[in-house]
Amino acid sequence: MAQPLVEALQKKLTENCYPFHMPGHKQGRLLPLFLEPFQGLFAFDLTEIPGLDNLYRPGGPIKEAQEKAALTFGAAATFFLVNGATAGLQAAILASFCPGEKVALPRNCHRSILGALVLAGVEPVYVTGPYLPELALPLPPGEKEFTSLLNHYKKEISGVIAVDPDYFGISPPLRKVGEKQIVDAAHGAHFPFHPSFPPHPGEKGALFWVHGAHKTLPVPTPAALLHLGDSRKKEDALRALALVQTSSPSYLLMAALDGARALLEEKGEKLYSELAERVHELKEFIRRLGLRCLEEEDLPAGYRLDWSRLYLITADAGICGTRAAAWLAEKGFQAEIANAGGVLFIFSPADSREDMGRLAAVLEEMMFSLEREKRSLPAPSLPPVPSLSRPLLSLREVWFGPRRRLSLREATGKICASFVVPYPPGVPVLCPGEEITPQILDYLEYLQKEGIPVAGVEDNTIEVTE
Numbered sequence: 001m002a003q004p005l006v007e008a009l010q011k012k013l014t015e016n017c018y019p020f021h022m023p024g025h026k027q028g029r030l031l032p033l034f035l036e037p038f039q040g041l042f043a044f045d046l047t048e049i050p051g052l053d054n055l056y057r058p059g060g061p062i063k064e065a066q067e068k069a070a071l072t073f074g075a076a077a078t079f080f081l082v083n084g085a086t087a088g089l090q091a092a093i094l095a096s097f098c099p100g101e102k103v104a105l106p107r108n109c110h111r112s113i114l115g116a117l118v119l120a121g122v123e124p125v126y127v128t129g130p131y132l133p134e135l136a137l138p139l140p141p142g143e144k145e146f147t148s149l150l151n152h153y154k155k156e157i158s159g160v161i162a163v164d165p166d167y168f169g170i171s172p173p174l175r176k177v178g179e180k181q182i183v184d185a186a187h188g189a190h191f192p193f194h195p196s197f198p199p200h201p202g203e204k205g206a207l208f209w210v211h212g213a214h215k216t217l218p219v220p221t222p223a224a225l226l227h228l229g230d231s232r233k234k235e236d237a238l239r240a241l242a243l244v245q246t247s248s249p250s251y252l253l254m255a256a257l258d259g260a261r262a263l264l265e266e267k268g269e270k271l272y273s274e275l276a277e278r279v280h281e282l283k284e285f286i287r288r289l290g291l292r293c294l295e296e297e298d299l300p301a302g303y304r305l306d307w308s309r310l311y312l313i314t315a316d317a318g319i320c321g322t323r324a325a326a327w328l329a330e331k332g333f334q335a336e337i338a339n340a341g342g343v344l345f346i347f348s349p350a351d352s353r354e355d356m357g358r359l360a361a362v363l364e365e366m367m368f369s370l371e372r373e374k375r376s377l378p379a380p381s382l383p384p385v386p387s388l389s390r391p392l393l394s395l396r397e398v399w400f401g402p403r404r405r406l407s408l409r410e411a412t413g414k415i416c417a418s419f420v421v422p423y424p425p426g427v428p429v430l431c432p433g434e435e436i437t438p439q440i441l442d443y444l445e446y447l448q449k450e451g452i453p454v455a456g457v458e459d460n461t462i463e464v465t466e
């Protein structure tokens with residue numbers, strides 16, 4: 001399977017040309033001691049020398065590799081990202097909107113999107129998705145929530161930023177709801193490699209979508225991909241990428257993206273079919289243990305679930321998720337995240353039958369070992385969230401303005417300077433620029449009394465604008 005950038009680097013190595021150029025390790029000739037075993041890898045850590053093309057003016061192997069990636073990922077054009085999905089989201093937003101424009105996005109979106117809005121001077125209009133109270137799980141907003149917001153705001157909103165799939169692998173029902181539709185698909189780079197995964201954003205009308213390739217594909221952190229649904233946006237995207245990314249892109253990361261694409265294009269369907277079998281067996285075993293996993297049937301109609309993520313609902317069995325994750329880590333099994341309700345595991349074809357078998361065995365051991373700690377753990381019943389206030393200042397004004405901390409009570413009527421997020425449900429009750437109303441303060445005090453952690457409130461204080 002052709003891998004143009006990998007091949008260009010391999011050819012370069014055969015030329016045996018001495019590197020009187022950057023980087024200073026000179027293809028691995030001098031390395032910190034702990035890196036010496038990886039000398040061979042550093043031979044590929046080259047820079048823009050003849051024959052190796054230029055990420056921001058691609059005309060050779062990078063161009064060819066990106067074109068191959070675009071075909072594989074179903075995009076009109078694809079760009080390699082060397083600064084994570086964060087850079088792709090920043091570039092997509094900078095290439096799509098002008099300062100002062102309003103864009104609809106999930107209230108609990110990743111901070112990389114909010115950072116991009118600060119950089120671009122774009123205003124968020126937040127959309128909240130459905131909520132699964134029994135699992136205390138907020139779902140990413142879909143077509144219904146976005147459409148109703150767009151209808152409410154009429155022409156005031158210039159575009160949409162959706163999250164598909166979210167951290168838990170939940171993919172909302174979406175179609176093209178606006179001309180400028182950006183999708184944070186950081187967690188879904190593997191979707192195009194097997195038909196059993198939910199459709200990817202390119203199939204749902206996205207103008208730009210971003211894959212945090214390093215999250216699920218066999219590439220190093222933070223290799224990622226920016227995809228375009230319309231090749232007419234190529235120049236804008238490239239200009240924005242040159243603004244937000246390093247001027248010294250890592251050839252190791254770019255070649256890994258090229259190589260992983262070639263590998264999965266050839267073997268992805270087989271690898272993911274085999275993984276699907278292993279995950280299915282693990283889920284069956286978990287059921288026999290009397291535990292439950294999040295299933296697509298638990299989600300509202302139209303929502304899909306990435307089967308390669310497994311959210312083990314430990315609370316059902318009376319075990320707190322964070323306790324279970326800590327116990328598993330002690331036994332040598334690190335999960336992705338945990339919350340009160342359960343533990344999230346991420347699988348990839350790199351996880352062998354043996355690895356998954358060992359996980360099954362340790363889960364069985366956990367059920368016995370934590371027997372004495374089991375107690376009834378109902379999902380916390382949260383009072384209805386008070387009405388959210390509209391922003392009085394923009395994200396950008398808050399970012400550049402002075403701030404101070406006040407006690408919760410002193411903060412009544414002030415403007416919030418940070419995100420205030422109770423877990424669960426993990427959706428901000430206050431965003432920067434919003435007025436801190438007495439109703440929201442009452443709610444925060446109630447959560448504190450109930451022992452529900454609230455990010456953004458420390459020692460009973462909250463950040464406000466001066």
Ligand SMILES: Cc1ncc(COP(=O)(O)O)c(C=O)c1O
Pocket residue numbers: 083084085086087110112163166167184186187212222224
């Ligand atoms: C939903 C989501 N979007 C974007 C990002 C940013 O990705 P990266 O770390 O590759 O910059 C993350 C990172 O965890 C994420 O979870």
